[in-house]
Amino acid sequence: MNSLSRRRFLKISGATISAATVATSLSSVVKGAKKIDEKTGKPIKGIQKIPTYCDVCFWKCGAIAYIKDGELWKIEGNPNDPLSNGRLCPRGTGGIGAHYSKDRIKRPLIRKNERGEEKWVEVTWDEALEYISTKMNIIKSKYGPESMALFSHGVGGTFLKHTMKAYGTRNMTAPSFAQCRGPREVGFEMTFGEGVGSPERTDIENAKCITFIGSHLGENMHNTQVQELSKAVKNKASIIVVDPRFSVVASKAKYYLPIKPGTDIALLLAWMNVIVKEKLYDEEYVKKYGFGFEQFAAEIEDKTPEWAYTITTIEPDLIRKSAREMAKNAPSSFVHPGRHTTWYGDDTQRSRAIALLNGLLGSWGRKGGFYLPNSFKVPGYSKYPAYPKPSKPLVHNPNHKYPFAEGEQLSTGIREATITGKPYPIKGWFVYATNLLQSLPNRDETIAAIKNLDLLVVVDIVPSEIAGWADVVLPEATYLERYDDLNTAPFKQNFVSLRQPVIDIPNDQKPNWWIAKKLADKLGLGNYFPWNHVEEYLDNRLQQANLSLAELKKKGVLKGAKQPIYFDEGIPVDFFTPSGKIEFYSLQLQEHGFDPVPKYTDHGNPPPGYFRLLYGRAPVHTFSKTQSYKFLKDIMKENEVWVNKDVADRLGLKSGQYVQLKNTDGKTSGRVKVRPTERIRTDAVYMVHGFGQTSKDMKTTYLKGGSDSKLITKYNVDPIMGGTGMNVNYVTFDWEA
Ligand SMILES: Nc1nc2c(c(=O)[nH]1)N[C@H]1C(S)=C(S)[C@@H](COP(=O)(O)OP(=O)(O)OC[C@H]3O[C@@H](n4cnc5c(=O)[nH]c(N)nc54)[C@H](O)[C@@H]3O)O[C@H]1N2
Ligand SMILES: Nc1nc2c(c(=O)[nH]1)N[C@H]1C(S)=C(S)[C@@H](COP(=O)(O)OP(=O)(O)OC[C@H]3O[C@@H](n4cnc5c(=O)[nH]c(N)nc54)[C@H](O)[C@@H]3O)O[C@H]1N2
Ligand code: SF4
Numbered sequence: 001m002n003s004l005s006r007r008r009f010l011k012i013s014g015a016t017i018s019a020a021t022v023a024t025s026l027s028s029v030v031k032g033a034k035k036i037d038e039k040t041g042k043p044i045k046g047i048q049k050i051p052t053y054c055d056v057c058f059w060k061c062g063a064i065a066y067i068k069d070g071e072l073w074k075i076e077g078n079p080n081d082p083l084s085n086g087r088l089c090p091r092g093t094g095g096i097g098a099h100y101s102k103d104r105i106k107r108p109l110i111r112k113n114e115r116g117e118e119k120w121v122e123v124t125w126d127e128a129l130e131y132i133s134t135k136m137n138i139i140k141s142k143y144g145p146e147s148m149a150l151f152s153h154g155v156g157g158t159f160l161k162h163t164m165k166a167y168g169t170r171n172m173t174a175p176s177f178a179q180c181r182g183p184r185e186v187g188f189e190m191t192f193g194e195g196v197g198s199p200e201r202t203d204i205e206n207a208k209c210i211t212f213i214g215s216h217l218g219e220n221m222h223n224t225q226v227q228e229l230s231k232a233v234k235n236k237a238s239i240i241v242v243d244p245r246f247s248v249v250a251s252k253a254k255y256y257l258p259i260k261p262g263t264d265i266a267l268l269l270a271w272m273n274v275i276v277k278e279k280l281y282d283e284e285y286v287k288k289y290g291f292g293f294e295q296f297a298a299e300i301e302d303k304t305p306e307w308a309y310t311i312t313t314i315e316p317d318l319i320r321k322s323a324r325e326m327a328k329n330a331p332s333s334f335v336h337p338g339r340h341t342t343w344y345g346d347d348t349q350r351s352r353a354i355a356l357l358n359g360l361l362g363s364w365g366r367k368g369g370f371y372l373p374n375s376f377k378v379p380g381y382s383k384y385p386a387y388p389k390p391s392k393p394l395v396h397n398p399n400h401k402y403p404f405a406e407g408e409q410l411s412t413g414i415r416e417a418t419i420t421g422k423p424y425p426i427k428g429w430f431v432y433a434t435n436l437l438q439s440l441p442n443r444d445e446t447i448a449a450i451k452n453l454d455l456l457v458v459v460d461i462v463p464s465e466i467a468g469w470a471d472v473v474l475p476e477a478t479y480l481e482r483y484d485d486l487n488t489a490p491f492k493q494n495f496v497s498l499r500q501p502v503i504d505i506p507n508d509q510k511p512n513w514w515i516a517k518k519l520a521d522k523l524g525l526g527n528y529f530p531w532n533h534v535e536e537y538l539d540n541r542l543q544q545a546n547l548s549l550a551e552l553k554k555k556g557v558l559k560g561a562k563q564p565i566y567f568d569e570g571i572p573v574d575f576f577t578p579s580g581k582i583e584f585y586s587l588q589l590q591e592h593g594f595d596p597v598p599k600y601t602d603h604g605n606p607p608p609g610y611f612r613l614l615y616g617r618a619p620v621h622t623f624s625k626t627q628s629y630k631f632l633k634d635i636m637k638e639n640e641v642w643v644n645k646d647v648a649d650r651l652g653l654k655s656g657q658y659v660q661l662k663n664t665d666g667k668t669s670g671r672v673k674v675r676p677t678e679r680i681r682t683d684a685v686y687m688v689h690g691f692g693q694t695s696k697d698m699k700t701t702y703l704k705g706g707s708d709s710k711l712i713t714k715y716n717v718d719p720i721m722g723g724t725g726m727n728v729n730y731v732t733f734d735w736e737a
């Protein structure tokens with residue numbers, strides 16, 4: 001029987017907290033809420049269309065929700081929105097499943113037993129926030145406010161960040177840097193003086209040739225990119241794909257290079273060798289804008305396709321042909337920078353090699369290459385008091401151990417400080433919308449850190465794995481039921497879009513802005529929230545830009561005038577590097593003891609009987625967050641392990657058979673189906689991330705499929721910026737089920 005089906009009383013710091021609400025089982029069916037007419041008190045009849053923006057991933061596509069007779073019916077793209085162009089990806093379309101998920105948490109929960117046992121008592125919001133603020137005040141007086149850290153992924157964290165800064169800490173992070181885009185941003189910044197950003201500034205639709213290193217668009221479903229890619233394919237753009245696995249985008253490729261995992265830098269150097277030797281690069285562009293080209297050219301002089309062949313297993317002829325293809329189409333030819341780039345630990349250097357190749361092609365700032373994005377200028381809220389100044393430095397990167405980790409904070413750095421207590425102890429984690437057990441490498445380290453905490457608060461919509469370890473779980477309203485901050489993401493066209501509630505909150509869940517504000521009140525920081533409702537906040541911001549919330553609520557998105565996005569359209573050519581140029585040779589890397597031009601390093605081979613574990617995305621799921629959504633779970637309820645067909649035959653593995661993977665540290669994946677296929681090399685296996693979840697309260701996802709995360713015990717830290725390369729684990733087939 002679920003522990004929640006009994007009424008409980010708890011004694012916490014002298015005060016009696018009662019389970020004030022009628023306790024119900026977590027797994028009982030959650031019916032969707034109805035939109036009620038304020039006048040009649042009855043559900044609104046007919047169809048209502050309400051614009052908002054999607055939150056099934058972080059692309060933030062403009063959407064329109066349809067309400068039929070007061071009930072959430074469907075969600076589609078907003079035709080006025082430049083990111084969605086009227087179409088959502090399959091996940092966005094399945095987003096209504098967030099509202100209807102049977103696994104939703106209905107009321108705040110306080111831990112009853114040991115951490116991780118997933119036994120709870122339901123409490124009121126007041127009780128939950130009282131508990132949290134009491135603990136936070138103790139942490140502040142014992143250790144200082146900097147000993148609280150916030151892990152928060154996505155726009156929903158905006159107001160909690162504000163509360164945490166008001167409280168006095170700046171230790172805040174997300175797994176979307178050191179486990180995702182970090183190395184790419186740093187590699188591009190060191191080369192062009194700017195990162196790639198999100199949405200990526202890739203002009204896919206106008207490209208004549210696009211090269212993908214791993215980035216598996218089509219499975220990775222970032223909507224605008226996928227739409228643009230299908231246009232490019234229709235326009236007969238050449239596609240070059242480098243991937244140990246024959247991905248969806250590989251099926252569109254003119255040249256497919258089934259590379260040995262971990263050897264891409266060798267290929268990139270060989271491509272550049274061909275392009276420089278055969279003088280296929282944009283000489284004028286490189287001369288005008290490049291720094292250190294001669295030294296760079298000397299470094300890659302001997303990195304011939306024959307040299308790379310022995311490392312990558314890609315035939316020299318294929319390397320030459322594909323290099324000529326990309327050069328032939330320059331400057332409307334670019335190498336996609338990827339997004340999840342934390343692979344082997346030398347990822348900044350691989351990203352730099354990608355950036356340098358783009359430099360040779362002259363694609364930065366050019367049509368069909370990398371455009372220079374615009375964003376709508378909407379000032380921040382005008383009347384906030386100043387934040388207190390923290391007295392301690394950030395905890396994530398002590399003594400600048402990773403010299404170029406200054407862009408965003410390292411999640412794994414904060415985790416390490418929590419384990420070691422150095423440079424100072426971290427005693428509280430506030431976790432918003434990030435399932436750290438899935439997203440940080442080496443789960444044991446995450447649990448070790450959690451065991452050192454005096455307070456772990458998790459804000460989630462379902463009892464996720466990380467929620468299972470919390471002292472307090474705060475149930476949030478889904479994106480369909482709340483306002484969030486404005487979206488003014490930099491893009492080809494500047495725009496501002498709004499997320500607003502399209503349906504009522506079904507139970508006692510609350511939106512993040514409300515949680516942040518009420519927590520600030522409890523902490524005696526109410527003056528940091530001079531507004532009563534988030535609409536006042538949004539209106540204040542919009543008015544400063546001469547826009548109206550009323551209009552935005554109706555349209556969902558407002559667009560600015562078209563602005564230039566290429567050098568050729570008159571944008572000043574600025575590179576914000578130390579030399580003010582594209583740095584083919586990086587003196588700042590050299591000064592810190594790193595290679596000024598990327599070098600290939602060997603990442604080893606799987607031991608006999610083992611395979612390198614690769615992982616990626618499925619079109620219908622986002623990480624570990626959508627597995628309980630209706631429709632999406634029906635389309636894909638578990639993942640499979642891809643294994644080369646010959647290998648499967650040799651090992652006697654049958655299609656659809658359940659096995660378990662085991663890594664070299666003896667950690668196991670959980671039951672996962674075998675998918676023998678010719679579409680993967682013999683030295684690697686592949687699975688979609690986010691499955692094999694271990695939260696017992698998640699009835700729809702519990703142990704469905706295998707977990708890549710449980711197998712990622714080893715990781716290589718990028719010495720330049722602290723990202724965690726996670727493609728460094730080897731697995732074998734453990735048992736048949
Ligand atoms: N549907 C869906 N789409 C998403 C997401 C989602 O959760 N669901 N998440 C979004 C986010 S945040 C991100 S960061 C992106 C991630 O998506 P990408 O940036 O595309 O991620 P990658 O890690 O590049 O992609 C994995 C691919 O790399 C290949 N690969 C693995 N190792 C190597 C190697 O050594 N060399 C080469 N050349 N290839 C290799 C794998 O076989 C696989 O095809 O997806 C985004 N889009
Ligand atoms: N092993 C492995 N690790 C990875 C990756 C991988 O492919 N494999 N990918 C890496 C990448 S690229 C990224 S970007 C990160 C992503 O890492 P995370 O952002 O941690 O992604 P999720 O695992 O989906 O965790 C999202 C959590 O938010 C909760 N949630 C969903 N909607 C809401 C909401 O409206 N409000 C609140 N409060 N919570 C909500 C979900 O239930 C879930 O618990 O992971 C990185 N780590
Ligand atoms: S790419 Fe898909 S899931 Fe992501 S915001 Fe757009 S529609 Fe939603």
Ligand SMILES: [Mo]
Pocket residue numbers: 176179180181339340
């Ligand atoms: Mo990511």
